[in-house]
Amino acid sequence: MAQDNLSPSGIPIKDIYTPEDIKSLDYKKDLNASGEPPFTRGPYPSMYRGQAWTARRLSGFNTPEETNELYKEEYKLGQTGFSVAPDMTTCSGMDADDPRAAAEVGHAGVPFSTLQDMEICFAGLPIDKMSTYLADRIGGVLTSMYLVMAEKRGIPMAQVRGTSANDLLAWSALNLLNQVGPEAELRYAVDLIEWCAEHAPKWNSLSIDSYNARDNGINAVQEIGLAMSNGIQYIEEEKKRGRVPLDKFVRRFSFNTAVHNDIFEEACKLRAARRIWYKIITERYGIKDPNCAKFRVHVQSSGSTHTYQEPYNNIIRIAFQVLAGVLGGAQSIHANGYDEAICLPTDQAMLLSIRTGQLIQYESGVTRTIDPLGGSYYIESLTNEIEKKVWEIIDEVEAQGGLAKAILKGWVHRLYRDAIVNYEGKIQTGEIPVVGVNIHRLDKVPYEVPIFKPDPKRSTARQIEKLKKLKKERDNAKVKQCLAKLEEDTRKGLNVMPATIEAVRNYATLGEICALQIKVYGEWKHPMSI
Amino acid sequence: MAKKAAKKIKILMAKPGMEGHWRGLVSVSNALRDGGFEVIYGSNMTPEEIANTAVQEDVDIVGLSIMSSNYVMLFESVIKALKKAGKSDVMLLIGGIIWAEDFDKLKKMGATGVFPPGTPLKEIVDFVKEKTAALA
Numbered sequence: 001m002a003q004d005n006l007s008p009s010g011i012p013i014k015d016i017y018t019p020e021d022i023k024s025l026d027y028k029k030d031l032n033a034s035g036e037p038p039f040t041r042g043p044y045p046s047m048y049r050g051q052a053w054t055a056r057r058l059s060g061f062n063t064p065e066e067t068n069e070l071y072k073e074e075y076k077l078g079q080t081g082f083s084v085a086p087d088m089t090t091c092s093g094m095d096a097d098d099p100r101a102a103a104e105v106g107h108a109g110v111p112f113s114t115l116q117d118m119e120i121c122f123a124g125l126p127i128d129k130m131s132t133y134l135a136d137r138i139g140g141v142l143t144s145m146y147l148v149m150a151e152k153r154g155i156p157m158a159q160v161r162g163t164s165a166n167d168l169l170a171w172s173a174l175n176l177l178n179q180v181g182p183e184a185e186l187r188y189a190v191d192l193i194e195w196c197a198e199h200a201p202k203w204n205s206l207s208i209d210s211y212n213a214r215d216n217g218i219n220a221v222q223e224i225g226l227a228m229s230n231g232i233q234y235i236e237e238e239k240k241r242g243r244v245p246l247d248k249f250v251r252r253f254s255f256n257t258a259v260h261n262d263i264f265e266e267a268c269k270l271r272a273a274r275r276i277w278y279k280i281i282t283e284r285y286g287i288k289d290p291n292c293a294k295f296r297v298h299v300q301s302s303g304s305t306h307t308y309q310e311p312y313n314n315i316i317r318i319a320f321q322v323l324a325g326v327l328g329g330a331q332s333i334h335a336n337g338y339d340e341a342i343c344l345p346t347d348q349a350m351l352l353s354i355r356t357g358q359l360i361q362y363e364s365g366v367t368r369t370i371d372p373l374g375g376s377y378y379i380e381s382l383t384n385e386i387e388k389k390v391w392e393i394i395d396e397v398e399a400q401g402g403l404a405k406a407i408l409k410g411w412v413h414r415l416y417r418d419a420i421v422n423y424e425g426k427i428q429t430g431e432i433p434v435v436g437v438n439i440h441r442l443d444k445v446p447y448e449v450p451i452f453k454p455d456p457k458r459s460t461a462r463q464i465e466k467l468k469k470l471k472k473e474r475d476n477a478k479v480k481q482c483l484a485k486l487e488e489d490t491r492k493g494l495n496v497m498p499a500t501i502e503a504v505r506n507y508a509t510l511g512e513i514c515a516l517q518i519k520v521y522g523e524w525k526h527p528m529s530i
Numbered sequence: 531m532a533k534k535a536a537k538k539i540k541i542l543m544a545k546p547g548m549e550g551h552w553r554g555l556v557s558v559s560n561a562l563r564d565g566g567f568e569v570i571y572g573s574n575m576t577p578e579e580i581a582n583t584a585v586q587e588d589v590d591i592v593g594l595s596i597m598s599s600n601y602v603m604l605f606e607s608v609i610k611a612l613k614k615a616g617k618s619d620v621m622l623l624i625g626g627i628i629w630a631e632d633f634d635k636l637k638k639m640g641a642t643g644v645f646p647p648g649t650p651l652k653e654i655v656d657f658v659k660e661k662t663a664a665l666a
Contacts, residue, residue, distance in 0.1 A: 088598070100548075108598050176574075308647035421557065526573060530556055
């Protein structure tokens, strides 16, 4: 056995695996058929034999108007779900006219200041036939906008399909202005989950999202460890509140992870995650309905692996990553644009991203049978090893009183910092090879790629103008009243969603609602240091 | 008794934008600190906060990391804020997603060094050492 043959998560890998390595494996107990507990081989019986994964691209840029055009294009290309990337202004809970946001409106996403922007963004799109993912910041404001928009178009909230990010692991991984702390985020996140469980049962109110955390440098085991700890803490919070039965509470939980370079470790990561989630739900919380214990996951190729040098190499990297997601049995996949390390995707990059999944689906043959890797000595052994190490992380977080507390204490950010320094160090020494960057790097730039250039100045002006007009036309007394009610409910510890929806319906702005969050909870500073 | 240490070069490392891709900033900050510089890790800051911190800490260098395509706008704002704060003499470095076609533009605007993704950390540290050799 070669020395130091470690997986990216630090699991020692043998040169060859044999029946010895999986002799304690119990098929029924550890694997079972797809759709059967513990769901290691897949959450649904027919998996891709019945229905391929949903192709979703996280997108949005400039203005809701232009994003609407983009979504119409994506729909024509065969995309089966929308996935909304709000711009940094929106992610930071600011309106387009916020002086702090001037350089950011329409950058790297679409701005939503009010319900009107949501209405424009989805005008003419068949939202009754599709589902939408909203990278919604904590507090459910974008979700409220979407639900109200749908209702105004005649689709009852109870029928609307989609997913909210609504996840504190994801949001705390970024260093955003105007953000409340993890414990306040936990409160808001659980409010949305509770509300949807009662009023919007087809909406996935939480996407436990380890993507950003992973791209901060942590490995696959740490990623799943944090994701699982995250799921646990939402349930613990609801257990304390006791407002919604736990089976109803967790039924629509879904996950969002990265898919990184190591194909087998990434596929095994998803297989292990399904088994762990099943155990958490059934063994730890005693929830009987196996449907509640299904780890359903959207995966996205890891932006941090995409290189600025020789960008076409990223097409291949992304294809491998998507393949890992498919081999791991993901329900929904976003293939990044190959030009992610350079710009927002060009039309060509966007097309390639959708084609990447389609090539795997229609031409590669990997969907011919369910969980094609299952039973491999290596795969089953690696899945077991990952599971073991993930439980260790779950215990470590638990010992700190849960994930929100671990974030508050800076433990999670220290994990990121150590991972970044370690990972980058290995890139510098060549221990982690990156083709075209630290090995086989060319002296000259071999080719150039087209660059997509958004026009942010135009976006800002247009958004500000719209907002000004709207603020004049809306019933401002009513807005004030709605915001006062929201503040009152927030302080009383009531579920904030009914008041949030009312405020949004009356065209209160995102900035106005988020300012209330800060007013009540204070702004949280990112605990990162070097 | 050791010889009196040479003045340590002080660097403020910050992100003037709102996006949360701070991984590059952390890596480069660590590399510079390990390279013997005194590094103030500023994380995300407004241009005004950057300028004020640069004055208060009397830094020699301000290093900026930007991962969104509004880097020219943001760089301009930082330069303006530094000027207003009376700290125009500071050396400016910029790193992140920067298009090759803008390298010269940024240098003309006042960047001493421009570092796109994938620049070896040693190259950045050596560059800063070379440029500050006279100051130390």
